[in-house]
Amino acid sequence: MSAVLGNTMDTTERKWVEEARRSSEQRLSDIIEFLPDATLVVNRDGKVIAWNRAIEEMTGSKRKTCSAREIINMPCLFMEKDGRS
16 A cells, blocks of 8 residues: 555656746746847757747847757857848
């Protein structure tokens, strides 16, 4: 009986932890999205994992085209909106 109770508690705790992680990620995403400054977040592998509205306006590049790309392969960050370096 204690094995079943232990498994249920483990499953419940795991679900709670997963929901807390999702909630935390959503709050961080919301904060980044509404920052007035152009903001992007790059993970340890050099891939863009967040791209807010202000940087879309600054570069003219949409989040969909920039998310998960490697930062080194993003000339849009180093060019003016009209395409000049």
